[in-house]
Amino acid sequence: ATKVISVIESVLMLSVLAAIWVRDLQALTVFFGIIGAGVAIALQDVLKNFAGSLTIILTRVYGVGDRIEIDGRYGDVMDIGIMNTILMEIREWVAGDQPTGRLIIIPNGQVITKSVQNFSRDHSFLWDEIQIPVTYESDWRRAIEILTGIAQQETGEISKVAEIEIERIGEKYFLPKKDIQPAVYVTITDNWILLSVRFVTYVRERRVVRARLNRLILEAFEQEDGITIASETMDVQIAERKALK
Template structure:
């Protein structure tokens, strides 16, 4: 703060010095220089001392405070430059051209800032996501924990951690990303997704019995979420064109060269996908182990060796 106050004093003293020089030598350029430093001093007082120095202290969020300081710094430079152009260029046409070049330069220099601000408006006005949603955009996946004027903050999921669980890292995502990238929202208008467990069964197993056992387990464990999903589907049909879908769990069979693959499809809560998958896998394995006529398949290799005589 002391450094900023010192800068303001230097600008002010410089303006006064050139004013006195103009009184002594009566030169137009000295007058313009005095006015220029006066404009800089006034802009510095408003944007750097008052706005940045006083207002930014009341902003608790460090990221928002940083963005505010950068904005005031840019405003200080732009306003000072505009006033100085007006002081030195008296021809209206030349002044208009100078302002046009300045505006073009600002648009190019601040295109990312404007894009991020426009993205924030799109997010807030269209409600494509809000705080608490689980989203994926530009290969970044996480839970939204804050939406600012320029950036969205995510609590990162996946990466080296499986099962949609947090890594602990914070992602700072530019809001402008929503303007040029596809957005996946896992919790907008409903809270469920479909998931699958793949289980290989040997051909000599009683696979019909295995399917019935697995269906009973999955149906029992997913009953609460199925009822909830049915209600949410009915609400989706009122808002979107959604065709009727089977919410109940199901099992699909795929014969392969080595085994029969059982693809167990079921509905789960978005935030409990790994928990439910682990529970179902545990229950299925424990139950199948009780039946000797059901065997889980695995990849095997036959190695043949020959001995040299």
Template sequence: MKQLIIVFILLALTIAALFANSLYDIPYLRQIYFTLLWLTIIHFFFKVILERAITRGVGDAKTRYEISKILSILYVVALLLASIRIWIADPQVLLVSYGLVAAGVTVALQDLFKNFMGGLIIFVSGTYRVGDRIEVNSKFGDIIDIGILNTTLFELKEWVNADQPTGRITTIPNGFVLNTNINNYTKDNPFIWDEITVPITYDSDWKDAHERIINIVSKETRNVTVAAQNQISELSKKYYLADGIKGPALYLTMTDNWIELHIRYLTRARERRQLHDKLSRLILEDIQKDNRITIASATFDITVRNAD
């Protein structure tokens, strides 16, 4: 209502300037009339039509605020361009003035336009979708909303171990898609590789440990492995994949203190910690049944010398 009253006041001033220009031969009265006319048109378009459209069409308060901020800057720019065109007759001066205005707009809106273009790229290319789990700029999270200018994540990790939520809502600008790598854990393929390391002493029967661990993990991940193989077969139709997915694999590493057995297996991205915990418990319980296998831990030799 307030903006409509302003429009009516501007319209009344425009009509008054029109009559004054027709009755009196006063310098610059014509420019004043055209200035008021364009001010009325621009104000009505930005402050009445567009703002009502944003209020009705954009539900998110933050996005609505950011769009309103852009429109406010464009409103001032439109007024400046119209005023310069009316009051400056010299083409060279007019061109320079337009260049200065364009430079100012570029500086003022560079981040907003960058985020807007990033939003368009996300929507058009499908870089990620709501529900995907991504990592960007060392931020992990599940996407809960994709706006025109920002993406909202339900944050993971940080001070919480593994892939567990922190409870915080994180907002990141869409402009990062233009120059930042994005790791998507669930797009096209919801399966990832995980690894558990089991250290055992050198006097342990590492061959028996190897067999026990590989049997446990193969049994517990059989269904996941089959599902992942089917998914990769479909994925190979879209991307070039040199090697197919095989089952769990165990690798051995010798260190100065113990033997490390690294078991590598497939898991669903959203179930990584749960499966990691389950397998770790089963492996520990099974190894503790065999006296020939001992879990290694760090040891220290302490030498005590007399003060003399």
């Protein structure tokens, strides 16, 4: 706003001086043309941000309360002004999509030139995964049973909500049928069997749900003698060599 006022004041002052000192109409026209081009250049960021605010309002790219990512910055939308959008930042040095406490001011013009990811515009859930490596000596079939049971028990309510929201989204967009129920996928690696638990979680409860699942998985595996979580460690055995007589 300060920049706009400053430019307007300068233009008015120059216009008055030109009207007083320049008598040639053609020269005056050229002068105002140059002034107009200068104003357009000086206010290009302002005009771009104003156009961005119109884009946000008309296309509903995001609204107050949405969780978005734009130009590599993540946060919850706190306010949308004529020129800027204010986010409560998440991620950065804080893990698990939780707030850092820092406010980010993003020029609205970025919605025109940058891609925007909206995590909560039409639904309240995300898919997430937890990966657990187990040794080849482990009873991986039993491990899958445990992981599936825990995920179903802890995310069953969220899955029901997600199914309803997916049906609603399908009425608005083309959306192939998605399997909402938790699933465990098996990957064979050189060092271990990787079990990936896929489940749905609320957008703003991702870290809480992951922490609860991790704790329950560890507690369940502790009760199983046939399941061992693998790690990047190496067992070194040193054999004593008997001295030759």
